[in-house]
Amino acid sequence: MTAWQATPALARAVVLAAVGVLGAVTLGEPVVIVLVSPFLVVTLMSVLQRPRAAARVDHRLDHVSLHEGQGTVSRLHMTGADEVETVTRVAQRVPYVAMRPTGGALVALAGDDHDLNLSPRRWGRRQLGSENVALTSRWAGFRLGVVTLGGQEMYVLPARAPYDSRAEAPAPVGLVGAHRSRRNGSGTEFSGIRPFASGDRLRRIQWRTSLRTGALHVVTTRAEEDSAVLVVLDALVDLGRSDGIDGEASSLDLGIRAASALAEHHVRRGDRVGLRVLGAHDVRLAPAAGQRHLRRLQGLLARTHIERGHLPGGFALGVSGGTVVYVLSPMLDDGVVTAVATASRRGLPVVVVDTLPPDLRMAVVEGTDVALADLAWRMRRLDREDLLRHLAATGCPVVPWRGPGTLDEVLHRLARRAQLPSVRVR
Structure with missing residues (x-):
């Protein structure tokens, strides 16, 4: 109307x-x-005072892409509404989107604030519900509407989880970065003192040692390189209940938020970060650096959806030497466990981040014996714990996600292990 x-x-x-x-x-x-x-x-x-001109209404979002927990405003734009006195706006509520006013309905004078405040509470593509808008003239004599406005769309990126790590990369293989290399070069980390050789810079001369020995000596330093990082996300199953950023988190919630935090941390340090989402379509993003690449990576995470199934027996992670691999998975698929164990035996620095919620209880289908289902789930968890112990025995650490400092100790151990001679299985 x-x-x-x-x-x-x-x-x-x-x-x-x-x-x-x-x-x-x-x-x-x-x-x-x-x-x-x-x-x-x-x-x-x-x-x-009957309105003479036809009024038009439309709504727009201030931001169509934002992170979990952030807020935006859905503004109502009106044209030809000089004779409008009252605006009535009712928005359909949708899951994982908080509104203010809470019910999504407001009545305001034409000159007052008649905008809706929205805050998405979970990552993903959010299709907002339709809205009904009615305009009333002075003295409530005439009404335009109800006008139905279609739902708007927004992309919600994973929350910026507080994560930071001071650990160095186990095997940096790049050109320039913030990680200490195993080879000498033009860095800032002290490595040693050696006799002067042709081509050494004069500013590297160590005069105290040179005067004591009677021959020129120079200071050597470690090179600083960037590292290649691959984040592998298991999207084969989503276990647990998801209540948004303020409530309980499912296994996929934990995985996506951890993947976003790890990627942001390494991009901030100048590393090249790649992404692989395990599922029916096997989404891949080649390693790269920079904020633009991080935005693209987070957009792929926001578009992740559950693709139930199992990985084939010969599945491999497909990474080259020197790449740090983070596998974020509840580790319930045999194909994922086998691929991780194979990569670890090859000598690759692989870290498994366990995303299974600690207090998870499986939902029971109606008509199923609850005691029997609970027994089956406990047996499955015991089998999973046994697999994780065998995986840790191969040198692949398994840690639960705890936010800041989760991987510091693990990465320190991998960096020390990378400096030792080892035999790799091809």
């Missing part, structure tokens, strides 16, 4: 005023006109 229509209030005022005037004339009682005079005034003022 895009044209102004008389409201039921105006119709009642017209009927009562007409009946009163007719009754006063018929019965000869002028006092009746006095009784219906308020309705006469309302009818007269509504007709005199």
